[in-house]
Amino acid sequence: MADGLSVKDGSHRKSEDENTIIAEVFVPNGLEDSQPPMKTRVLPVDISKIGHVGFTSSLKSPLEDLIVTLDEASPDAAHLREAARHLRETNIPVAFPTETVYGLGADATRSAAVRGIYAAKRRPLDNPLIVHICSLSQLRSLLQPQPLLPRSSHTSDQRSPPNDPIPAIYAPLIQRFWPGPLTILLPSPPHSVLAPEVTAGLPTFGARMPSSLLALALIRLAGVPLAAPSANASTRPSPTTAQHVQHDLAGRIHLILDGGPCAVGVESTVADGLSHPPSILRPGGISLEQLRDCPGWEHTTVAYKDGAEPGTAPRAPGMKYKHYAPKARVVLVEAGGGGGGDSLLPPLVQTYVDQGARRVGILRTKRWTAFSAPMTRPADTPATNGPNNDPSLPLPTAARSTIPLDASASLRPANGIQVWEIALGESAPDIARSLFSGLRELDRRGVDVIFVEGIDDAEGDAAAAVMNRLRKAAEVEIGV
Numbered sequence: 001m002a003d004g005l006s007v008k009d010g011s012h013r014k015s016e017d018e019n020t021i022i023a024e025v026f027v028p029n030g031l032e033d034s035q036p037p038m039k040t041r042v043l044p045v046d047i048s049k050i051g052h053v054g055f056t057s058s059l060k061s062p063l064e065d066l067i068v069t070l071d072e073a074s075p076d077a078a079h080l081r082e083a084a085r086h087l088r089e090t091n092i093p094v095a096f097p098t099e100t101v102y103g104l105g106a107d108a109t110r111s112a113a114v115r116g117i118y119a120a121k122r123r124p125l126d127n128p129l130i131v132h133i134c135s136l137s138q139l140r141s142l143l144q145p146q147p148l149l150p151r152s153s154h155t156s157d158q159r160s161p162p163n164d165p166i167p168a169i170y171a172p173l174i175q176r177f178w179p180g181p182l183t184i185l186l187p188s189p190p191h192s193v194l195a196p197e198v199t200a201g202l203p204t205f206g207a208r209m210p211s212s213l214l215a216l217a218l219i220r221l222a223g224v225p226l227a228a229p230s231a232n233a234s235t236r237p238s239p240t241t242a243q244h245v246q247h248d249l250a251g252r253i254h255l256i257l258d259g260g261p262c263a264v265g266v267e268s269t270v271a272d273g274l275s276h277p278p279s280i281l282r283p284g285g286i287s288l289e290q291l292r293d294c295p296g297w298e299h300t301t302v303a304y305k306d307g308a309e310p311g312t313a314p315r316a317p318g319m320k321y322k323h324y325a326p327k328a329r330v331v332l333v334e335a336g337g338g339g340g341g342d343s344l345l346p347p348l349v350q351t352y353v354d355q356g357a358r359r360v361g362i363l364r365t366k367r368w369t370a371f372s373a374p375m376t377r378p379a380d381t382p383a384t385n386g387p388n389n390d391p392s393l394p395l396p397t398a399a400r401s402t403i404p405l406d407a408s409a410s411l412r413p414a415n416g417i418q419v420w421e422i423a424l425g426e427s428a429p430d431i432a433r434s435l436f437s438g439l440r441e442l443d444r445r446g447v448d449v450i451f452v453e454g455i456d457d458a459e460g461d462a463a464a465a466v467m468n469r470l471r472k473a474a475e476v477e478i479g480v
């Protein structure tokens, strides 16, 4: 390892078998691999062509109800209608875009439908799901105790005004950030209409009103709240395009709605206003600073940890699992890691080449420049091509290329070492938008190792979310 670097090996090393996750996986009776693969269809939906989607607005409650009027002649509207019917009538989940990442949705009120999500994703059963709603009136209906109990038996010191079951602490958040990338924790009422599998036994449920019009329209047409985790196979990077979903879940679901790439690129912030002081359980599209700007949220605490710390149970159960990981080993260089900035990279890459890496991926952000460094071949490994077989001589510069995210370029091998680089962008929102695509693209190239240039968590926007996902994906962190 190059001088001056501090290296921390992650405690959540990946299993050799990419399908093995470090968690108990729920497998419903006979639903797993014994089932023949399903035919998976990708249905494009251009939301501007479906008709009309809009909120009924009143000054008091601008998000009260959502009205969707479909154009009968539109094929895009027909796709949306078919997906909504599928959600109502089957137990196989439907993948759909939100502004954060693609979700895998099911009717949150039916156990059999919700269990279909866990089966398709191979998701641990103790990881609760976020409930996606399309209007405040729909959310209120989830907070009412069911008729089995008289209303007076449902008590909470959090609620006001008297007739609104949404705790008052959330009013400024809903006003500023909904619809959008924010999930809030709410108390489950007695005899909740939600299937118990949604909450995984917790007394609360997470609710989010997405800003994607496609997602909102789908929920409205389905007529039920949709439980929806990210639509990746459990442990893999979240999907930000329909093609990512297809890669992970083809054969396991029937329908993927394709609404194009997601605008935010990382998942929603999970905020808990039921605790005192309020806290963030998962960083996401809304930053800590943005939350602290809201009345009642000035002292919001951070209740998540980026690393996998044994023995500590995070309050968002999902945060304890191996996550966001591509097949390749991820080496994360923290912002300013090793003090070397750009100059750190060549010796670092050389270290991994010495250990046998032949296909190398690089995700650049703010400071790293295009990679071009001569690398010496390890003494015990003959060159795989080219005339130079003397291990003491430096190899020519590795084949390298800077590729746009969707490029299909391939590289000529040069002495057995190939380097692919992707520039994620320089601003936190740009980096967030291309992060999961970048990890997946390098996986597609079959790289052995991915070096990622970290950014400063404190720069706001989605920076903390980006670094949280990267630290969870990384086997090795440098400069911490």
Ligand code: TXA
Pocket (backbone or CB within 6 Å): 098, 100, 101, 102, 103, 104, 127, 128, 129, 130, 181, 183, 185, 199, 202, 204, 205, 206, 208, 228, 229, 230, 231, 266, 267, 268, 269, 270, 281, 282, 315, 316, 317, 318, 319
């Ligand atoms: O942006 C998003 O939130 C995406 C899109 C599809 O909406 N969804 C998503 O869901 O990321 P998922 O299932 O991948 O992550 C949900 C996170 C997990 O960390 C889970 O533990 C936490 O939210 N969560 C859900 N309900 C909770 C609850 N009642 N208490 C604490 N944490 C909860």
Ligand code: MG
Pocket (backbone or CB within 6 Å): 229, 230, 238
């Ligand atoms: Mg997820």
